[in-house]
Amino acid sequence: MVDYDRDSVLSMPHTQRTTLAAPPHETGTTAPLIRLLVEWASLLLMAVMIQGCGLVVDAVQLVWPIATNELDAICARGQVRVGMAVEPFQPFVFPAIYTDEGLRVTGLDVELVREITAALSQRCSNTKPIVPTLHLIRFRNLFLELTEGNLDLFVSSISANVPAPGRIGLAYSNPYFDAGGIGGITARPDVAERIGANIRRSSESAADGNTMTSAFSGLTVAVQEGTSAQFYAEANLTGINLVLCDSLPAAFESQSPPIDLILGKQPVLDYTVRRVRKDWRLLRLDSGKPLLLTHEQYAIVTDEESYRLRRFLNDLLFRLDKSGRLTDMRQRWLEENYAYPRRAATEGLPFAAEKMPQHYDQGQCRLADNRSR
Amino acid sequence: MKRVWCAAVVGILATFAIGALAPSTGWAVDRAEAEETARLLAKLLKAGRLVIEQNQLLIDDQHKGEKGFTPEVFERQLVQEFRQLTGIDLSKLHSTPASIAVPSLAKELLPAFVLASKDVVRDAQVVINQRGIGYKNFIPATYGSQAAARFSKQSHVRLKQTTLGPRNPKNEPDDYEASVLKWLSGRPRAEAYVSELTDHGQTLRVVMPIYYVPACLTCHGEPKGDLDISGYPKEGAHEGDLAGAITVTTPLSLR
Secondary structure: OOOOOHHHHHOOOHHHHHHHOOOHHHOOOOHHHHHHHHHHHHHHHHHHHHHOHHHHHHHHHHHOHHHHOHHHHHHHHOEEEEEEEOOOEOOOEOOOEEEOOEEEEOOHHHHHHHHHHHHHHHHHOOOOOOEEEEEEEOHHHHHHHHHOOOOOEEEEEEEOOOOOOOOOOEEEOOOOEEEEOEEEEEOOHHHHHHHHHHHHHOOOOOOOHHHHHHHHOOOEEEEEOOOHHHHHHHHHOOOOEEEEEOOHHHHHHOEOOEOOEEEEEHHHHHHHHHHOOOOOEEOEOOOOOEOOOOOEEEEEEEEOOOHHHHHHHHHHHHHHHHOOHHHHHHHHHHOOOOOHHHHHHHHOEOEEOOOHHHHOOOOOEEEOOOOOO | OOOEEEOOHHHHHHHOOOOOOOOOOOEEOOHHHHHHHHHHHHHHHHHHHHHHHHOHHHHOOOOOOOOOOOHHHHHHHHHHHHHHHHOOOHHHHHHOOOOOOOOHHHHHHHHHHHHHHHHHHHHHHHHHOOOOOOOOOOOHHHHHHHHHHHHHHOOOOEEEEEOOOOOOHHHOOOHHHHHHHHHHHOOOOOOOEEEEEEOOOOEEEEEEEEEOOHHHHHHHOOOOOOEOOOOOEOOOOOOOOEEEEEEEEEEOEEO
16 A cells, blocks of 8 residues: 655645545534445455455355466566576486586476477467476475475476375376486495395395395485475485485585485486586495385476376376387487487577576585484 | 788787767777777687686585685685786776777777676586586586676677587687687687777678697597586597687677
8 A cells, every 4th residue: 555645645646635535525513424335345345355365265166267377477588487497417417517608407307397388389270389487496495486486386306196285286197217316326346246135145036124124224315405305305215314405416526524425316327427427336236236225206296286287297198108209208318328418409499598697616425413323 | 701800919909099989879899999899708708718727627626515605705816817817807897007008999898898707607607516416517618608798788799619529519719700710729829819890891800819738638638539527529629729719799880
């Protein structure tokens, strides 16, 4: 409400001054009483409406559904707002780099966003194609940004089948990658040997909780905060020193405390030790297969109420799967020999850089608590 | 085809005459002025590339977040490098002594290129200042592509980096550039450039060669065919080989 001060009101042109004056019919002894009654009635009505606000909104939706159709909103806007983790989850999301075309980000998830955008352009039938606006945000903030309505969706090798706190109001598409899971890497051969020996001794399956507890006991184990690896470690691994890191690069760099083992997304860890940190090695079973502690599926995240958008994404993923395109994409990024700067230059997407300086720093690591878990 | 091979910059400066520029009625510039401006623009882009090259270790330092390589720091180093290459102080361009002839067109365009370059460095800050990421692909070539593109977008003069068999398809030489590059590749290294009128005398083309220096060879040297850090096959080049050229295309009139 604007609070006019007297001098400014008096200095207003004549027409405005007249509108501010009290209407003549309200003068008299009954006027204050009537005004009081009207005010009370308004307050009562507002209170009822606030209480039943959701019902009112639902009623509006039923009568006028287009008002909350997120797909139409994207079409009208001409852009889809996509969140991505600024911390690298390669080969799903590579670090942002500079190219001949300017700032770019690339990876399997970026290729998926291109597919989503192309399909949205077809669906919207606008004269101009739908433009993806990528926001590179800290992993842990992706969920918040979506629930606050600043994103239409986000994608960053997010595990759809891992219950986690703070994810109320969100929903997942069908998976676009189903060979995920939690794996581990270490730079110390003795740690790898110790874990291997524990698993060999166990008659249970490799991922059995007791086997893992004894295999990892006493080790300093790093996980990226907010990821499924943290939830797994907290729920299943007792006797470890759990270290929470802001990113995978932070875990590699941590000296205080030094890290014995990093748990994280197995495909990401596998790619990283093969291409970037060859001084670390993936934990493997005697069969040579990677040691997996869980099985995870990666999916696109939307607001829980974005039903149409989610159905649209599921249809698209179904078509991509049936046509073999998803398989090709997975193979291109996980198995082929390539260097991402080149792909970033030819097929990467630009991103909104204004928020990134506040977001990107590989961050730090810290002990989850002061005692062994 | 008439090709002028200018063996010394001094010769060009001597032939440079004060041009008549008529901005209010359109664009018209004489050849000498256009040629000297083109030469200086090419030198300025070259200086910018050198500044990026000299700061490459800092830019790619994965242990450091804020690098302090700001647009202002870049500008200072660019001005210094350009002064070393040409003797011209860009910070005092309008009070340049008469002994150093700077065409009025150059006085207009050189600061515009500095601004375009600063914009590129400004945009790249989010990538440059990432901690935990080493190679960021902010290298002389990518800086040069963007700075040239931004400058060319707002000017009549087109600036480009090109080479035979470029990594970036947008840097593919046109027929004229390809013929000059082939001609240059057969000649010994020289601090010189090619200048020529095309389009029936309507357009001036200036091609300034760039030669490989040791810092380039990490990515462009031996063994040929091996992938470098950015994923491109190495060219197997040696120090002093022709790396490519900076080309400047100036219309002498626009009607």
